[in-house]
Amino acid sequence: MINIGVIGYGYWGPNLVRNMFEVPDTQVIAVSDMRQERLQQVKLRYPSVEVTTDFNDLLNNPKIDAVAIATPVHTHYELALKALRCGKHVMVEKPMTSTSEEALQLIDEADSRKLTLLVDHTFVYTGAVRKIKAIVDSGNIGDILYYDSTRINLGLFQRDVDVIWDLAVHDLAIMDYILPASPCAVAATGINHVFGGTENLAYITMFFEGNLIGHVNVNWLSPVKVRRTLLGGSKQMIVYDDMEPSEKVKVYDKGITLNGASDSLYKALVGYRSGDMFAPQLDVSEALKVEIQHFADCIGSGAEPTTGGQAGLRVVRILESASLSMKQRGKLVHLGTEVPAYARGAA
């Protein structure tokens, strides 16, 4: 049994606690939050769980094996670093940190102490995304030509992070999981409609080596909620619509056929295919439960999590670059493909 302390009981904390009780290998023994009224909620639902306003009580508790950090982004680095230094395994909310430099340090700290560091890229553990990964890996989809996602709704305007860090992070995490490569450059545009606020609407284009392009449309000011991702392949194309109650993933046997012929006639080069569509049955397990079981398994085996520190770092680097590009109205920002020295030592 892995004893977990949860730091932060705001929007996501209750989901963490509930699932940690449902996974047989884990249990929550303490929760910290600076707000007394949140701690009262814990006591009402889970009378056996200890509560405290000081997260140090969790770090200093020898019965606690691991902590989950569900606090604002700018606190992730400090909290995770302290926890690792206290010998705790760490599950940290996305985005992993505010800067890639911080992410590198956490990776280093976890590696040197042989502790498990998992970034909560929840979507990676959904039945839908795992099915898409399986289809991509099977090769049936062919070469991947584009990833195009729309993730918009009337969402909470946040003060400390822009809409890219809040919403696009989900797509970057999914892309990091299912695509065979990372982007080499990014161009982003956006706007802030509120005086003194951050960008509440943004568009990110990601360039890859070869024939692949990525695009994410995120918006806190949409009257309708859309969660739709298109994944275009040379043989098949996938539509993933998370708002569908069932049939979230549809695979289309549609596309174009490119003939290698050097024929000067263009029409001879492009043929159109239109065939059946199928919607595979999906595992409907709650993603967070699957993820916490994976966290427990990695703690036990010492294996690198599917969404470990390196995945978290790759996502943060794209977030940094996108925000930077957005400040300059779409100026191209290159993402060096080489890993910095600091990280190389850690890897």
Add this chain to the structure above:
Amino acid sequence: MINIGVIGYGYWGPNLVRNMFEVPDTQVIAVSDMRQERLQQVKLRYPSVEVTTDFNDLLNNPKIDAVAIATPVHTHYELALKALRCGKHVMVEKPMTSTSEEALQLIDEADSRKLTLLVDHTFVYTGAVRKIKAIVDSGNIGDILYYDSTRINLGLFQRDVDVIWDLAVHDLAIMDYILPASPCAVAATGINHVFGGTENLAYITMFFEGNLIGHVNVNWLSPVKVRRTLLGGSKQMIVYDDMEPSEKVKVYDKGITLNGASDSLYKALVGYRSGDMFAPQLDVSEALKVEIQHFADCIGSGAEPTTGGQAGLRVVRILESASLSMKQRGKLVHLGTEVPAYARGAA
């Protein structure tokens, strides 16, 4: 009765001819196309209409008052110029021309001869877009904050124009009609998946003075057809979904409230509103029929068409800039707000 000659009987020509017969003030008396099999189609359906493979026969026919040009884009300029010089009123397919320089010359030619020049921005004449225009003009929507459109499907890969000139042109025409201003800069990204082809997928961000941003997502390689536009206002927000069989336009009484208070607390500055939605009844007249009636009316009165040469020019200038930006992976291209000397003379 206005006698019309139609040049080009490919995909769109039959719609032009059918509607010109349905509008009481117009009739088609001749059609030209270089393909004999297309002309046979005309004879089968409209035995009374003259057919020819030489468009000059139409321009030289004194009974013809006006011509409609429904040929590939790169021929628009030459055909329209000749027609105007032969004293014919002109209705030309979108995009108006391949370059803004050409568009300016057509405007000049039409103005100097006092001929009507209408660009076939068909969507502007739909019941849906006219209703959106009315809502915007009423002021109920408040300040317009963004225009965000997705226009994707498994479309014909074209050789001579990229997907921006083929699909985004519809959105640029709609924006030109309903928005209070034109963009001052554009940043576009895209990709060409076919060797020797043009970009088949593109994303365009348009920057405006003030608080407004525009974005268009166009794609010839999508397994599903999407035609959805969001128009975000400070008081109301509109979703226009052209794939809906009815209720294409939905108006949401949703949004945020910005308090002018200089309060340092951010939360006090942003309030969320969520109210009723309503879908106004739309005029279901065929847009092309409304447009052809408007063309006839402008010929009669000498009035400038809603989608006249200036509108066509503004759209072509954005298309040019977007393609230019796309070639440079999103480099910002400024659209001078001043009108060039050539045009000033014409205006």
Add this chain to the structure above:
Amino acid sequence: MINIGVIGYGYWGPNLVRNMFEVPDTQVIAVSDMRQERLQQVKLRYPSVEVTTDFNDLLNNPKIDAVAIATPVHTHYELALKALRCGKHVMVEKPMTSTSEEALQLIDEADSRKLTLLVDHTFVYTGAVRKIKAIVDSGNIGDILYYDSTRINLGLFQRDVDVIWDLAVHDLAIMDYILPASPCAVAATGINHVFGGTENLAYITMFFEGNLIGHVNVNWLSPVKVRRTLLGGSKQMIVYDDMEPSEKVKVYDKGITLNGASDSLYKALVGYRSGDMFAPQLDVSEALKVEIQHFADCIGSGAEPTTGGQAGLRVVRILESASLSMKQRGKLVHLGTEVPAYARGAA
């Protein structure tokens, strides 16, 4: 080339004429309608077609091989009978006649003269219904357990026929085509909301031998248009939604598994299957064009049409029984399975 005369140029007549010109083996040479303004429409579009207000002109024209009858239901019998007696092949709108007795006489007349008699059950010729038929015939769907259709919209209130004869006739024609048997009894309920009118909303249950039941919900007073049919099989289930722009037919690998075990535990008897869904590609040819080609083929070969007189008769007999049941608030009406003497002679 089969020369056709069309009797009646109201709502459906123009579709008949247009498709008869598009099918290579047929052409329209004359149209009759009692309304001069309708005949003017014909002349405008098809100057070569003769027009007349007297249908006898068509029947007496020796150049005419076949007539299509697109007039109100109560006139079908008399017009079709006269046409057959004049030696013309007949294509008649659905429902075939107002009574089964009339339908039997038309079958007899056509048979004795070796003329082709086709009832225009248009849906039978759609790509969607033909695909469903193929799936049923393949046996993949297993035993058919139910047919359940909803066909509602804000429709024209008709005076001479009730909503069953106007809308349910489509489902009865589809059922006649795809199901392995005809119903043995019917129970229908409905209501008329307009003084002096006919029932504008009705529900029909059809009982079959064995494990199959059918139900049709028709309504002229619905604010939304619904065209959805469920076909439940023991192995697969089909949803046919005609309002979907694409993917009209979806096949679900879902259902229950019945164990033959005599086990007293009920739970052991019912297992649930939930698997993939697939949407087969459909032929998008216009149904009416396919049907007219079939009419021409049957005239040429002497073969019985897929929707010949017997199919028309079976549908009329169910319509009669349903209206009769509805007048008695759902009283069960048995449909004799034996064919009457009159028909036997004709078959």
Add this chain to the structure above:
Amino acid sequence: MINIGVIGYGYWGPNLVRNMFEVPDTQVIAVSDMRQERLQQVKLRYPSVEVTTDFNDLLNNPKIDAVAIATPVHTHYELALKALRCGKHVMVEKPMTSTSEEALQLIDEADSRKLTLLVDHTFVYTGAVRKIKAIVDSGNIGDILYYDSTRINLGLFQRDVDVIWDLAVHDLAIMDYILPASPCAVAATGINHVFGGTENLAYITMFFEGNLIGHVNVNWLSPVKVRRTLLGGSKQMIVYDDMEPSEKVKVYDKGITLNGASDSLYKALVGYRSGDMFAPQLDVSEALKVEIQHFADCIGSGAEPTTGGQAGLRVVRILESASLSMKQRGKLVHLGTEVPAYARGAA
């Protein structure tokens, strides 16, 4: 604070307990269930709650003011009767009882002891149904012409009740709440596809005095989940689609206009209106929480609950009649409008 004991912790029990803890005026102090593993679930989540396999422990506990009964239908009568006789207020799952005779006895028992008896017609407490009720009561919808509901999915085949008692009960409860009258006769059809089972698919027509008709389509063997209700009025029409994530209730300004003129021309009598649609904002409070608060309020004030014993009885009487009609393939069953002697004494 009202102390509640919950009898039965199967599918619905956990929802009752959770909401009873969230409503400030109620708390659960004991739960009974015959299955030890269910009681362990209670202890895990709510360590402070007493558990027992004997419901008599709850009835004999003087600290318990009220019980909620969430057990199979055939046990409702006995459990509720015992609870009332022990002086407990009772909230009982729908359907209230297996027979109307039993329902009458419960009403009598509660009345004579001045105890609150509430039947858990949960849908009545949803924001959607309460909004529909408000629209109907406002008179804007005009005369109600029909109620037509489809409630189908791949559901659990139940052994002791047929699909009418399982699914149609929801619609009967909603109709009882929003319609101005109760049905005077019912005709139902259905089929049982499983040897030894109950009907798994049924159609119920309800006849009312005047111009109103009701119909419910319920099915445990549908591959898709549908929850759609149409409410047709003479002035407006409502579509209530419970599967919509938002905009569950849409009000259409569509319909027909009936002219009172005694004119012999039918067309003059029916006019068609087609106008705007609007979707009112709905209260998104959890229905069960609203209902439990109402239960607590009624216990406090002695007022009759919105879904009290009389509502439960009316629903059970229609269920009885529908099942009876279904056994006879749609034979009309009259629902006497007079209340039996037994009930009259109780009322």
